Amino acid sequence: MKRLEHFRAKWTPVRVRKMRQNKTMENFRDSKKRGNTLAVLVHLFCLGLLFPVAAAAQSIAIPNFWDPRIRLDKPDAGPPRVVRFLTDDDYPPLHFTAPDGTLTGFSVELARAVCEKLLWTCTVQARRFDTLLDSLAEARGDVLAAAMNVTPQIRTRFAASHLYFRSPARFVTTRGNARADLDTASLQGKRVAVVAGSAHQAFLERLMPFAQRRETPDLNAAVAALRSGEAEYVFGDGVALALLVASRGGNELAFSGGPYLESRYFGEGVSFLMRKDDAALTRAIDYALQTLWDDGTYARLYLRFFPVSPF
Structure with missing residues (x-):
């Protein structure tokens, strides 16, 4: 891999x-x-x-x-x-x-x-x-x-x-679940919400097939899946997710792991x-x-x- x-x-x-x-x-x-x-x-x-x-x-x-x-x-x-x-x-x-x-x-x-x-x-x-x-x-x-x-x-x-x-790709999760050292081993079998048809979905499918994708029509639906417990993480555009993290006062959502800048997928x-x-x-x-x-x-x-x- x-x-x-x-x-x-x-x-x-x-x-x-x-x-x-x-x-x-x-x-x-x-x-x-x-x-x-x-x-x-x-x-x-x-x-x-x-x-x-x-x-x-x-x-x-x-x-x-x-x-x-x-x-x-x-x-x-x-x-x-x-x-x-x-x-x-x-x-x-x-x-x-x-x-x-x-x-x-x-x-x-x-x-x-x-x-x-x-x-x-x-x-x-x-x-x-x-x-x-x-x-x-x-x-x-x-x-x-x-x-x-x-x-x-x-x-x-x-x-x-x-x-x-x-604009990096990032994982976001609930604050209590966030960890700085999130890696591929940590994502084995985890439920990850991602926008269907996006570069982020293609990245997960190709490079993290061991994660359980929950494909959604848009980022709002992906975050809703995280809040409901249907997903454990959201994977998406870092700038958009940073605004979401800020909007929750820093108390509900948090980045987990580091940024991904694979140019083949994210430019x-x-x-x-x-x-x-x-x-x-x-x-x-x-x-x-x-x-x-x-x-x-x-x-x-x-x-x-x-x-x-x-x-």
């Missing part, structure tokens, strides 16, 4: 004291993938009802995608230009519309930090998610800042910056995308991302938008 690898082989997590958040979130995408429950959770986030979880937690894992042994040269300033970022406004916590009508989110604020680091003048414009790639290809913008997994097909069309985010990760004819832009953004990690800006933004870390 193929050995299961967690994220430790890819990057090193950093644990820091969690800080109280001060950013509100709303308009969570009401999609079949995430469901109506998570839309409600984001409205609770807006009201500050999830903040006590963040304040009470002892530590949070912040992903580090940068190798400290690799140092990039500072790019030349180049001629003055306005760099146009494109995003979507309906996918918290990565990109969404704030209560005051402004675009914000982890990807959006990271883009703004890149611009500040490089002394660029930048704009950020929201477009429908399904139009973003074509808009970039048609030069209606210069950089795509949206939660879109980089795929081989995307790499044939566009240049991609260094990864700055990945390579999220990068800024550019047209291939602008190599200087790509190099500059890579330099900025590395320096934003080094100076702590990346960590501050991560804490701001993830009250419970999906990692």
Whole structure:
């Protein structure tokens, strides 16, 4: 059987004291993938009802995608230009519309930090998610800042910056059942709820056939199966599950075991995308991302938008 690898082989997590958040979130995408429950959770986030979880937690894992042994040269300033970022406004916590009508989110604020680091003048414009790639290809913008997994097909069309985010798969269970050392042996014969037809279902079927799958139509039904006792765990998207953990005040649900980042199932990760004819832009953004990690800006933004870390 193929050995299961967690994220430790890819990057090193950093644990820091969690800080109280001060950013509100709303308009969570009401999609079949995430469901109506998570839309409600984001409205609770807006009201500050999830903040006590963040304040009470002892530590949070912040992903580090940068190798400290690799140092990039500072790019030349180049001629003055306005760099146009494109995003979507309906996918918290990565990109969404704030209560005051402004675009914000982890990807959006990271883009703004890149611009500040490089002394660029930048704009950020929201477009429908399904139009973003074509808009970039048609030069209606210069950089795509949206939660879109980089795929081989995307790499044939566009240049991609260094990864700055990945959405791991996680196991969630009731708090009393949670264990940090959850492994394959611990899952033998366990009842695991998972969304039917999802990458998470395919992962369990292929790599954990010894678990008893309880396939559900959506994530809400999977969590309901956990609460009813029909399932002992839920396996799904870490970002969505982190919001669910936060919504219960940290008292009902908890992550169990570590994150799974098998790219074959869960994607390579999220990068800024550019047209291939602008190599200087790509190099500059890579330099900025590395320096934003080094100076702590990346960590501050991560804490701001993830009250419970999906990692």
